[in-house]
Amino acid sequence: MTSASFTESMERARRGVGVGGSGKAPRSRRRGIAPGRARTLTLLVLPSIILVLLLNAYPVIYAGVQSLRNGDLIIAGDFIGLKNYTSVLTDSAFWASARFTLIFTLVGVFGSWAVGLGIAMLLRGKVPLGGFFKVLLLLPWVVPTVVSATAWNWLVATPQSPLPALAKALGFGNVLFLADPLLAQIVVCIFKVWISFPFMMMMMSAALASVDNNVYEAARVDGATGWQMFRHMTLPLTARSTYISWILMTIFCVNDFPTVFLLTHGGPVNATQTLVVKAYQTVFLEFRTGPGVAIAFLMTLVLVVVSVLLFKGVQKAAIE
């Protein structure tokens, strides 16, 4: 590793970017530490291990056991095998909820990625007031979800709200955005894209920053069109960051509780009930711990499979 690339990776780490692969290079530098120092290393890592086992591993194992029982929050209940899972899987409400979770995740991941990448490309290079725009555009990610949900409620929920008023002025009559199942689903998805695109913008800005400008100039000289450059250069050159951001956003979307819950509480008539919200409501409102945990576990299982598949994509992109 040359000193130039070292300073570069230092700088990237300082900016907190690191996506371009700075994490990889130093691995070859690791020469390890003499075995006599194992005790110190153990002491350094021990507090975190205790916390992780107590606050993360233990609850998951306990929840796993609980999903095989018919108890609630107070009594442990009897062992009933996989009955919770079969009852969940044969429940049509579960599948309706799974379907909306899938839509919500697909729109959340690809919608915010498309918007984020588009804005990242606009911000690339010299633009008047570019830094100013960037700061303002990051606000939806920084502001607490409770605040943005309140703001969106004001924007769409009541008949006097700005958007329904606008719809009325345009001749659509009285549109109740959160009372109609389909409209509520659309609003929740757009809300999610609004919250998440700044994350994608930052990820993709960092990825674009590591692409050499000369590559584009060379292509332009050769007569490439804008779309050709986007399709054959921008996309492949940022593929690694794209896959990583898809993995992270998939996890964020599937596990996202407040976005949906605060805007619609899963309604109207459960139209916007994602699996996390359903799991929460099953446990804490219906007091059925077993089925609730079963829903969360089934959801996680699918999530892990999807993450692993996407992770393969990352490795492929890293080889290319």
Add this chain to the structure above:
Amino acid sequence: MTATQTLVVPPRHRHRVATDAQLRGRWWKFAALLVITAVVIVPIAGVLYLSTQPALGSSATSFTLENYVKIFSETNVLPWLRNSLTVTLATVIVSVAVAAPAGYVLSRGRGKLVSGYSLLLFIIQSLPVVTAVIPLFILFAKMNLVDNLVGLTIIYVGSTMSVAIWMMAAYYDSIPIALEEASWIDGASLFGGFLRIVLRNSLPGVLSTAIFSFLLAWNDYLVVLVFIRSDTSFTLSVGLQSFFQQNATNWGLVMAVAVIAMLPPVILFAVLNKYFSVGGIGGSLAGR
């Protein structure tokens, strides 16, 4: 000297003079960004604007700050703010204090145990919070930690752990091990080398991790919803939600509370945006 300078044109020079097409492109981009930013910012601007408009039953007719006076004197906003700040700062301090040394082991250590621990952290990260909340609720009920800010802090520290450790480890990866080796030769212990050489040079990594923990604790809604029962122990997120439910469309007051809830993260972001790295999370994941 001058001769060589005229021969070798610095590459930057070519970019300095923009052509007409480039300038037009810039202004086109500027216009597009202006429109997009204006649309994106509407909900947040709405919050700010409404918080300064007269609430229902107010005698004021235009811009006023009486909503703020009212929420501080007549509601529990002050205790909510205090609770949020206490819990968030405690979370930040504890999670950085635990993650900083653990990240060092992940960065420098090798072997099956280290990579196994790294894998465990990845699996934990993809689990939904709901599954962890149920058993912890039962456990904390026995230990009198429900409706208790200490209990809340413990859970937040737990949920920051894996990402915080990764972020620290990713930063240490950028510090050459030769620096520590030199200190060991000078007689420093492993711990001394970590503390005085590595940690001392890791302020940006520490700040990024601290910001991550801050936002996680400050913005959380689910854990407070489940664990906190009494109004005076609420943090701002649940406080705002309950206030909104009671005062439905009295937007002036509701939005004043909302401004208080978003101010600390926005200020933090404004001051430390250099270290604000959502990318850092991705980078630390990618490196492992």
